[in-house]
Structures are given as structure tokens and as C-alpha cells.
Amino acid sequence: MKVYEVINLGAKELQGIGENPKLEAELLLAYCLGVDRINLIIKREDEVEEGELAKFLGLLNMRKSHIPYQYLVKKQHFMGLEFFVDENVLIPRPETEILVEEVLKRVERGNVILDIGTGSGAIAVSISKYFADCTVYAVDISKKAIEVAKYNAEKQGVLDRIFFIESDLFRNLPPNLKFDFIVSNPPYIKRNEIELLQEEVKKEPIVALDGGEDGLFFYRKIIKEAPFYMKSGGKIGFEIGYGQKGEITNFLEKGGFKDIEIIKDLAGIDRVIIAKYKL
Ligand SMILES: C[S@@+](CC[C@H](N)C(=O)[O-])C[C@H]1O[C@@H](n2cnc3c(N)ncnc32)[C@H](O)[C@@H]1O
Numbered sequence: 001m002k003v004y005e006v007i008n009l010g011a012k013e014l015q016g017i018g019e020n021p022k023l024e025a026e027l028l029l030a031y032c033l034g035v036d037r038i039n040l041i042i043k044r045e046d047e048v049e050e051g052e053l054a055k056f057l058g059l060l061n062m063r064k065s066h067i068p069y070q071y072l073v074k075k076q077h078f079m080g081l082e083f084f085v086d087e088n089v090l091i092p093r094p095e096t097e098i099l100v101e102e103v104l105k106r107v108e109r110g111n112v113i114l115d116i117g118t119g120s121g122a123i124a125v126s127i128s129k130y131f132a133d134c135t136v137y138a139v140d141i142s143k144k145a146i147e148v149a150k151y152n153a154e155k156q157g158v159l160d161r162i163f164f165i166e167s168d169l170f171r172n173l174p175p176n177l178k179f180d181f182i183v184s185n186p187p188y189i190k191r192n193e194i195e196l197l198q199e200e201v202k203k204e205p206i207v208a209l210d211g212g213e214d215g216l217f218f219y220r221k222i223i224k225e226a227p228f229y230m231k232s233g234g235k236i237g238f239e240i241g242y243g244q245k246g247e248i249t250n251f252l253e254k255g256g257f258k259d260i261e262i263i264k265d266l267a268g269i270d271r272v273i274i275a276k277y278k279l
Helices: 003-013 021-033 050-064 069-073 094-106 122-130 143-155 191-196 217-229 245-254
Strands: 075-078 081-084 111-116 134-140 162-166 179-184 230-239 257-264 270-277
Touching: 003 021, 003 050, 021 050, 021 069, 050 069, 069 075, 081 122, 081 143, 094 122, 094 179, 094 230, 094 270, 111 122, 111 217, 122 134, 122 143, 122 162, 134 143, 143 162, 179 217, 217 230, 217 245, 245 257, 245 270
Parallel strands: 111 134, 111 179, 134 162, 179 230
Antiparallel strands: 075 081, 230 270, 257 270
């Protein structure tokens, strides 16, 4: 079969699975051929070798079982950078770029930043890449996520600027460390809503999704403990879920934070919250 025929077959097979079956078929085939998607145009009329076709059909089947294509092609773009992803980490989302952009607007030279729940390292690596003059600590409770994040940091040439620590929130941080900025995109799905999520999302690590009974477990806990780890005048920034602004604002106000700012995403949903600790 020729390249374009394989793409058409894939797109047909993926009808009703993803949002853009043709694009996904192209991405899967490009991965099997070891080329960028753009090269498929030049290769349109080329014959696909038997082994490559078998690999493609295997991936197609996996995609039909709702495994996100990013896990199959092992990558996702975030902040213009290519991140390796596998089933041990959440696939970085475009909404999270808003959090990174807002942090980048506020970070100052020499700042020490903490990323809680780093996953693929999307936030920590992007901050480090686009603002070299800072030190980043990145923690995650998942050892496998830390391995992925380290790999991504190395790929982007920022491994020497990020300290990766396997840790339950603040627990394993070096003593007496105080941060200028604490940033987190914590798990924020209500536990009883996880079952209702899209099949693809349910293939992502549960530890990256489960925000406890009310989805607010991590905000409550981080906001309560953060003051022990923040410099006076330091900032905290979270990605938040739909409808969570009110309660999280409340936690922040009660926790001694002020100058609370809310940033909406492109859909007009309150997506990022930033606040200052005292001073
Ligand atoms: C929503 S994901 C965010 C991943 C990544 N920061 C991003 O924005 O794409 C949440 C992350 O928090 C981590 N996590 C969950 N519980 C944790 C805990 N108690 N301490 C540290 N990290 C935790 C998960 O392993 C997961 O990687």
C-alpha cells in the first residue's frame, strides 16, 4: 500500500475515536516511518514496507482501544517544546501553558521556584528553558514521572538548572529552603467524576487526576503548608478546574495570601490563580 492509502485506511478506522482521525492517522504513520508528519506529503506515493504497515496497524488497534495518540507516538508539544510522554505522566495540556506564561511574566532573576506535581516536567522544564536565570525544584510523588521529567529536562538542555525530587508535596525538600514562586497544576478532578471522564483521559495516571472527594484536596493542602516554604512576598500560582475559583480564593485569603489574580483561558473559563504571600 502507498502512504496516502494507509493514511486513508487509518482515518477511516479511527472515525468516531478522536477529534481528527486523519491527523491522528498521519501522526501514527509518520511515527512508524520515523519521519515528521510534514514529510508524508513528499512520500505520498511511496510504498509502505510490510514491517512499517504491521506496526501502524498495531498502533491503530491500540488507538481504537482509546489509548491517547500522544502515548503511542511518545510525544506532545508544550510551550513550543517537544516533550516525551508515556502512560506514567499526564499529557501536558494547552491550558497549562497559560500558567507557565503567567509565571514567566512575574519571575525575577535569581528566583528559586518550586513546581509541585511536575509529571512530564512540562512546567518546570518550560520555565527553566525560557527563563534561564532561575533555579527550579520539581517534585512528584511518582518515581516514574520524575524519570520522564528528568529525561525531558535533559532533552531541552536544562537538567543542570532543575532539582528533581521524588516527594509527597513538600516532604522531601531540603530543609530550610524558601521559594520565590510555588507553582502547581495539581490533580483536581472530583473522585466520583473520574469514571465519567473521556476514555482517553481515563488512560492517564489516576494519581495525576484524583483531586479527592471535592477535587480541592491538593489546593487545600498546598496552601496550608506553602507559607513554611515561601519567602515573604513570594508568589503562588495554580492551574484550577472549572468552578473552583471561589473556594480556592477562600483558601488563599484565609492562608494569608493577598493580591489574588485570576486568569481566564481562551474559552473564558477561570484557569489560573496567582497570589502573593504577605509583604
Ligand atoms: C495534573 S498532573 C500535572 C502534571 C504536569 N505538571 C502538567 O501540568 O502537565 C498532577 C501531578 O501531580 C502528581 N502528584 C499527585 N499527588 C502528589 C503528591 N502527593 N505529591 C507530589 N506530586 C503529586 C502526579 O503524579 C502528577 O504528575
